Each structure stands twice: as structure tokens, then as C-alpha cells.
Amino acid sequence: MKKKSFIQNDAVQSILSSLIAIFIGLAVGAVVILIVGCVNADIGISGAMEGVRIVFGGLFSTGRSASGASVATAYKSGLFNIGAPGQYLMGTLVSLSVALGIPSDKLHPILIWLIAFVAGTLAGALWGMIPGALKAFMNINEVLACIMTNWIAANLVTWLFDISNFKNVVENTKSGYIYKTAYNNVATAKLGLDKLFKGSQVNGGIVIAILIAVLMYIIMSKTTLGYQLKACGANRHAARYAGIKDGRNIVLSMGIAGALSAAGACLYYLAGNTEFYWSTYQSLPAIGFNGIPVALLASCHPVGVIFAALFMSMLDISGLQLTNLTAYNEYITDVMIAVIVYISAFSLVIRLWLKKVTGKKGGNKE
């Protein structure tokens, strides 16, 4: 048998196709910036070049990744699960309610943190199971069911926080926000990470996030459950023929996805100093949708998700830099992310094309 060269390795090719998607995404962003710069006289060519520099610079500015890491904990759903915003919101609702609802003089803050984290994660899991069950037993398109549960969650969260007494009334300038959990002395342990990365918001959450990712990797690739889930994903009917309970597994995989999104939300809001704007009924949190490009970029590999999430955080940060330093705004990063998702949709074609190109090279050598 002919030994495959390095570039013909499947893993290498899937990474390459992800990199191509990223590159095209950045290039489209740069082109948009250039065109706007040329058309709009206020901004000018030099401003446009500055914008392009920042967009590509974001790719290499690893120094800032640490502060993005705490945001990255939210990007965790490895499944194509468009219901993430709803699950994220339900996780937020339950974990914040628990963290603020139990007075910290009755129970140790660390215990409260744990209860809040577990409860929030469970809430997300249950919320994720709803579209899963509808898909498995009622044959409803899961994308539609997810969108509906997203909006129901957004309204429910607003409603419940509206009648709750967790609204931040101490700081007058902050209307519409929930108390920070630090008011109840509940906050994620820093584990000395704040000393390691000076001036950043990083805390123990990133450790938990990495642990969860590794755990997911083990579950998905080393256990029977993971194999069954993947089998159902590949071909539901074949899986049933092989004696796998397809309905149960679909519900379960949506439940796990919901738990992961909600865990991200818990880690984010239990950090102690993050604030939640409770009037969400008109818009869904973008952070939930960001899970989609992250998962696609990482080819749905749980560990790859960590790096993809770091990359997305960097992209976000370079977007903020763009807003601060030039006449552009942070939405250009959303455009780039969308282009990356678009390219990922036909990553298979890119992979085939790569095979063709690299295969030819190999042929020439012989």
C-alpha cells in the first residue's frame, strides 16, 4: 500500500479546509472594508488600509486571547443546534435565580455556586430536550422547533425576571440589569489565573470549560453512548435497524447540547462581575448563535472547539478594536463569521478539491 503523504492525511485536510474558510471570511471582510473606504470619502483609503490591517492582525494577536477565554467558555455546543440561544437563556435564568436567591449567610458561597451551576445546566438540558423530543416523536423539523423555543425562552426569561426581585436597583445608571452575582458573594474562583494573565478577566471558568470539552471528547469517541449518538446522526434508520433506540438518542443528544450551552451561560454569568440585561424578548443573545461557526470550524470535534472558540474571541476583539480605532464598526466581524459559516457549508467540496490538488502533486513525484 502506498503511504499517504502528510498533506493527504484526512485530519490535515479538514484543518486545511477550515483554514481556507477562515481565510476567505477574512478576505471578504477586507474587501468590504476597502470598498466602503473607496466609496465613502469620510473614511478614505488610508483608513481602509488600517481596517484591513486590524482584521488580519486579529489572526495573530494571541496576547489578547486570555481575556477572550472567559467568553469562549460559552461556545461549546458541538452539535448543529440552532436552539443554543434559548438554552443559554434558560441556563442564565436558573443559575442567576439560584445564585441570587439563596442568601449567602445561610449557605457557603461555593456550595451556592455549585448548586447554581448544576441547576442552570440541568435547565438548559431540559430546554434542549423539548425540540429533541418534538423531532424524535412528532417529526417536527428541529430547526423550526429550536427557533420557536428560542423565542419562547426569550419571552419567558424577560417575564420571570420582570416579576422577580433580582433587578439591579442599587446602581441607578444601570436600568434593566440583574444584580451581579458578586452581590451575593458568589463568584467563580480565580485559581491564580488572574495573576498569570495580568489585566484580564480570566477565571476558573476556562479550566472547567476545557475539562468539559475533554469529557465530551471521551464520551463521544470512547463510549457506547457516544457511538450510538454518532450512529443516529449518520443514519437514523440504519441505527434503528441495528437496535439503537433512535428516538431516545435524539432527545439525549439535544439534551446534552442544551446542557453545554447552559453550562457556558452559567460559567459566564456566575463569574461574579458580568451583568445580565434581562429585557431580552426582542432579541436573542448572539453568543448562542456563535456556537454554530465555532462547531463548524472545529469540524464538530470537542477539543478543536476550544481553539476555534479562542479564534472567534480574537475576531470579536479585533472587531471592537476596529470600532475604537477606525470609522468602521464591530458588525464587520459578524459578516466575516457568517461568510465562514457559508464556506463551511460546502467544506466537503473544498476537501474534495484539496484531494484533487494534492493528489496531482503526489502523482508528479512518482
Place this chain on the structure above:
Amino acid sequence: MTYLVQQTLLYAIPLMIVALAGVFAERSGIINLALEGIMIFGAFMGVLFVRMMQSTYWIEYASSHKGYGTMQLLEILTMLFAGLCGAIFSLLLSFASINLKADQTIGGTALNMMAPAFVLFFIRIIANQNTLQMLSGDSASMFMIKKTTLGFSKNDDLGFLGNTFLHKVYLATYLCIIIYVVLSVILYKTKFGLRLRSCGENPQAADSLGINVYKMRYTGTTISGALAGMGGFVYSMTTANCTSNGDVAGFGFLALAVMIFGNWKPLNIAGASILFGLFKCIAAGYSSIDINGDGIYLLADIGVSAHLYRMLPYVITLLVLAFTSKNSRAPKAEGIPYDKGKR
């Protein structure tokens, strides 16, 4: 009652036309999840078009001299323009899913993410805020047809029907109904429609009879994009005061639900969209709905939280889907990229 009917129509018409957009795409075999994104894009381009036309001489002249005819012409032109932009935007989806055989769900989601990002990016640059408005005036005073527009005096009583369908209405509502009827007839009663539908049921068989499946699917998705773009502008003009902020409140997805509920058939879809329009109308204006005209606002007096009413359309959608999805008859080949070599 008049208020209720008019408000329901305002919400139902965009839903109906966008649901028809979904039908055209799915009947040709492409799942168009990007309806929401295309609506957002169409709404933005429409508002931008109105904004640009407002600074031209003849619109300025018309608005200062009560040139209602010119305004209605502008409305029609903008609808066409928004439709054109939606069609162009939808080409991204058709290219990915027809030529590159990409996953249609992911492609549609990508478009749904791209549209608000693009739109907000340009709105920020154009208007330096997060909402693009018209240069001056509001949508009601520019485009709405009133008694006085039609030559009646202010004190004339037109009766229930006249009050409901001739006073405080938009021309777009009636145009959309006409378009809806015409396109439904085309889809179900003509040779072209039959060919388009065959590509969504069994593309291999259609191909063997000499129908170009790729071309048909492009046609279906492009018509779908045009309708969705137009629906997006109609939505923003009639319910959002002709503004664009990168959001149509999930109408594109609601339209998909309406389409499934209506079982991909025009009459059922029209009924379903009126039902959903009613719920949307209750959610939006429950406090000012006076059902039998006795001055008692029944829905507000029940004392249920406003959030419940806002949640209602989505809950109902889920319930309705749960009960209708079992015996739904979706086009057989939807979502499957066409591969000539496959049997």
C-alpha cells in the same frame, strides 16, 4: 372590530407572501431556511431606496403637494426593488446548494447570520445608529391610503366594509394578495408549475423527461428570494414604520411554520397566515383591541402579563406543528442535492 381586521391583515400579508416564497423553494427541492435573512435584507434595501428617493426632486415635490399617486408609485417601485435585491441575495443560497451541493440548512443559517450583520454594518456607516429611518415623515403619512386620499371627505361614513378595506390601508396589502393568487395559479395550474413541482418530488424522473433540474431549482429559489425580499419590505413599511434595524422578529421562521401548517398548499397557507396574523396582532396590541366596540378592552382587563401575549404566537406555532407534522406532506426530494448519477 375594524381595527382587529386591519391589524391582523397587516401581520398576515407579509407572513402569507413569505410562506409562498418558502413553497416555491421547497417545491423545487431546496429548503429555504434563509427566508428570515432575505426578509431582513429586502427590508433594508427597501428602506434605503425610499430614503434615497426622498431626496430627489419629484418625491420632495409630491410630498409637499399631496401627490398621493406619486407616493403609491414609489411604494410599488420600492416593492419591486426590494424583491430584486432579495432575489439577488438568494442566489448565494442557490449557488451553494445547487452547484456546490452544500448542506442547505447550514447554508440558510449562514445567510440568516450574514443578512443582519451586513445590514447593521451599513446602517451604522450610513446613519451612525442602529436603525435606518426615512429621511423625513413617517410611513403612515406617506404611503397609507385614507378616506381623503380616495376623494371622500373626512366625515363620510363608508360603512363597515368601506371603513375596513378602504380607510387606513396600504396598497401593498392588495398587491400582495394579487401576487399571491397569480403565483399560486402559476404553480398549480400551468406547465411550468408542474415541472417545478416535479423537481421537488422526483428530480431524476423529471430529468429523464428533459427538464433541466438545476435551472428549475434556480428559478424556484430566485422567485422565493424575490417574494421574501418584497415581504420583508412590506413588513417593515406596514408594521415597523418603514425602518430597518437588522431584525424582522422571527417572521421568516414563522412563515416557514405557516407553510408546514398549511401543508404546502396555497389556500391552507392563506388560512394559516390569517390565524397567525391574528395571534401576532393580539400580541402587539392586546391592550387596545376593542372586539365588539363597547369601549371595554377585554384582553387588557383579564390582567394577564404582556409577556404571555408576546410568547403566544411561538407557543401556538409549536403546538400546531406538533399536531400537524405527523401527516404533513412535504415535497419528497426537498433538502437533497440533485445528483445526476444517483437513482
